[in-house]
Amino acid sequence: MRLIGKWLHAGVLEGDNLTDPEQGTPPGGGVSPMVATIFRQAVLEAWYARDVTPRMNGRTVLLRLADDCVIGCEREEDARRIMAVLPKRVARFGLTMHPTKPGLVACRRPGSQAETDTGHGTCECLGCIHDWTKSRRGSWVIKRRTASKRLRRTMRALWQWCRDQRPTPRIAQYRILCQKLRGHYQSYSIRGHDPRLQQLYEHAGHAWRYWLSRRSHKSALPWETFDRLHVRVPLPAPRILHAI
Numbered sequence: 001m002r003l004i005g006k007w008l009h010a011g012v013l014e015g016d017n018l019t020d021p022e023q024g025t026p027p028g029g030g031v032s033p034m035v036a037t038i039f040r041q042a043v044l045e046a047w048y049a050r051d052v053t054p055r056m057n058g059r060t061v062l063l064r065l066a067d068d069c070v071i072g073c074e075r076e077e078d079a080r081r082i083m084a085v086l087p088k089r090v091a092r093f094g095l096t097m098h099p100t101k102p103g104l105v106a107c108r109r110p111g112s113q114a115e116t117d118t119g120h121g122t123c124e125c126l127g128c129i130h131d132w133t134k135s136r137r138g139s140w141v142i143k144r145r146t147a148s149k150r151l152r153r154t155m156r157a158l159w160q161w162c163r164d165q166r167p168t169p170r171i172a173q174y175r176i177l178c179q180k181l182r183g184h185y186q187s188y189s190i191r192g193h194d195p196r197l198q199q200l201y202e203h204a205g206h207a208w209r210y211w212l213s214r215r216s217h218k219s220a221l222p223w224e225t226f227d228r229l230h231v232r233v234p235l236p237a238p239r240i241l242h243a244i
Contacts, residue, residue, distance in 0.1 A: 007031040040064060043093050052082060070125055079104055107132075110140050128190070146188050146196040154184060155203050162211040170212065174233050177208060181236050189240050197238030205235055 008031060011020045048062050048071075058074030073079040083104055087097050105123045110132055122131035128144040135141045158180065165173050181204060189197060205226075213221040221229075 004031065004035065008035075039093070039095070040069065043090060043095065044069065047089060055081075065126060068126055070123075076106070107142075127188070144190050151196055151200065154200060158200075158204050159207045162207040166211055166215045171233070173208070173212075174235075177204060178236050180204075181238075185236070185238055189238065191240055194238070194240070201235065201238050205230065208235075 009020075011018050013019075045062065045064070053060060056073070056075075056078045058078055060074065060078060061072045063070045063072070071079070071082060073082065083102070086102070090097055103123075107123065107130075122129060124130070124147050127147050127150040129147050130142055130144050132140050133143045158177075161180070162173075162177075165176075181201065184200065185197065209221055209223070209226040212226075213219060
């Protein structure tokens with residue numbers, strides 16, 4: 001407990017900026033998943049298995065990863081009962097729920113004859129948007145795509161990184177940029193993400209060429225020259241790694 005307390009007050013260093021959290025675990029801090037696991041086990045999971053599941057009229061499931069969780073209920077009345085009692089449960093341990101993040105989403109399968117998914121909830125979890133779409137065979141399936149704000153944040157970070165790395169040798173830039181793209185693919189290369197991954201891939205090439213051309217007044221890099229460079233040292237192309 002003493003070590004966790006010191007960790008909570010140590011702050012988070014992002015670049016040259018040190019942030020001291022005023023309350024709770026620091027966003028992005030290494031202690032956050034560990035503390036979340038401890039609290040979730042005592043506050044949520046044990047209570048859910050002992051008190052919630054036996055009282056439900058339909059099937060229900062609890063899914064959790066680090067400090068994010070999703071509770072799925074077969075019946076709407078069960079979901080509303082859980083949402084009503086959940087704030088009281090966390091308040092017993094001195095915790096509060098975020099005012100906007102928790103939500104009740106109806107995620108029913110559209111009818112077989114429905115032309116659109118109007119009225120059926122779309123939710124965002126773990127950086128992905130989950131919604132009902134038509135498969136190639138014409139049936140309704142749940143597909144996932146990268147959340148727009150997460151994609152924009154990644155693209156801005158790549159643009160800023162290419163700008164800051166202008167003095168770095170070109171081959172060193174290439175190696176690190178490949179690692180960044182592969183790291184993103186490991187998390188988001190899920191079936192249905194193809195357009196978003198391709199968009200990020202093209203943006204990375206554009207940002208790299210743009211800032212390579214601005215290393216000095218003699219470093220102009222036309223697209224023809226960059227294409228020849230890209231043939232010799234190609235950036236890793238996106239491909240689906242996880243079929244969920």
